[in-house]
Amino acid sequence: MSQTNRQFVLGKRPEGKPDRDTFELEETGIPEPKHxxxxVRTLFLSVDPYMRGRMRDRESYADPWDVGEPMAGHVVGEVVDSEHDDWQAGEFVFGNGSWSEYATLDGDDLTPVEPSANVPLESYLGVLGMPGRTxxxxxxxxxxxxxxxxVAVSGAAGAVGSTVGQLASFAGARVVGFAGSDEKVDYLExxxxxxxxxxxxxTDDYRAALDEAAPEGVDGYFDNVGGPISDAVFTQLNVDARVAVCGQIATYNDEGVATGPRKLPLLIPSRARVQGLLVGDYVARFEQANARLQEWVESGDLVHRESIVDGFENAPDAFLGLFEGDNIGKQVVNVAEPSE
Structure with missing residues (x-):
């Protein structure tokens, strides 16, 4: 085992879009677990759009990082040493870790993971992790x-949207997805x-494109993006439509608040219900979701994909790629391989 531990900390608060200078790579000693x-040695690290909000110096649903503080994120890793009765070296676990090669984590907060033919380790950061539960x-x-x-889905080829569309289809709905390339559209269809x-x-006219793809209007909208796509969808909402606002990645790097035509009046004739979504509100039912999602994945009914960036040093690039639409499915970083 290496005697040093590399970790990324928040180097500075970005103005607008983050870049490589936002992140600072440090070397430390490998920590020792307390009682x-x-x-845990990190094998796969998750990068997610919500992390952009934690780089701002203001309160949100997730506490902001201090400059110089290690970046946090979900990891799948291998137990190296344990001071907890439930865990032994060599076991694979999922937990809330950091952008680091090694980390000491509370054993009570870890979940066992078991790879199989249809369930690789990295899927526990995607379809079987926070995005799947969301x-x-x-x-x-x-x-x-x-x-x-x-049902319309924005960011449909991403980790959350790709699962949303399939679940809506399982329920018998017609599903229309917005994505950022012909390759992604082919993947959806x-x-x-x-x-x-x-x-x-x-597409120059989102409203016209949606009218063609959904001539009967939209009964449900899962919004991962916001911006002009959502503006167009709101014009097509049917009476009693339901809207889940999960993410607004189109505006995460904006320094000011955009102004323009207001969309709230459109909710009056449609009587649509618009609800913000935080998966943490459902924590008491995570086991229910995990079990059902795993059944679908293991049977092959629920398709998933992970976009893997190799090398811990490339974690910032993997994160920045989210804002360029580089990924199909869940974006993860392959930090290390399991021990033999």
Whole structure:
């Protein structure tokens, strides 16, 4: 085992879009676990759009990072040393760690993971992790698709959106997804079973494109993006439509608040319900979601993909790539391989 531990800390608060200078790589010693803790070697690290909000010096649903503080994120790792009765060296675990090669984590907060033919380790950061649970509860509890509904999904080729579309399809809905390339649209339609995909980067009129893909209007909208796409969808909402606001990545790097035509009046004739979505509100039911998602994945009914960036030193690039639309499915960093 290496005697040094590399970690990324927040080097400075970005103005607008982050860049490599936002992150600072440090070398430290490998920490030793205290009573109740486990030393975990990171195998896969998750990077997620919400992390951009933690780089701002203001309160939100997730506490902001201090400059110089290690970046935090979900990890799948291997137990190296344990001072906790439930964990032994060599076991694979999922937990809330940091952008580091090694970390000591509270053993009570870790979850065992078991790779298989249809369930690689990295999937526990995607379809079987926070994104999958977000899709599960957001689709079933907020969007509530029923047979004959039309459900629109923005960011449809991402970790959350790709699962949302499939779950809506399982419920009998017609599913339309917005994505940022022809390759992603093909993935939606050919691999995931979406009824229609719209390449928003090649579309001048989102409203007209949606009208063609969803001529009966939109009954449910799962919003991962915000911005002009959501503006267009709001004009097509049917009476009693349900909208889940999960993410607004189109505006995460904006320094000011955009102004323009107000969309709230559109909710009056549609009587649509618009609800913010935080997966942490459903923590008491995570086991239910995990079990159901795992059944679908192991049976092959629920398709998933992970975009893997190799090398711990490339974690910042993996994160920055989220804002360029580099990933299909969940963006993860492969930090190390399991011990033999």
């Amino acid at each position: 109740g803790e486990v030393l 899709a599960y509860f957001g689709t079933r509890e907020v969007v509530e698709p029923t047979p004959g509904d039309t 050919d691999d995931l079973g979406f009824d229609a995909g719209i390449n928003y980067k090649e």
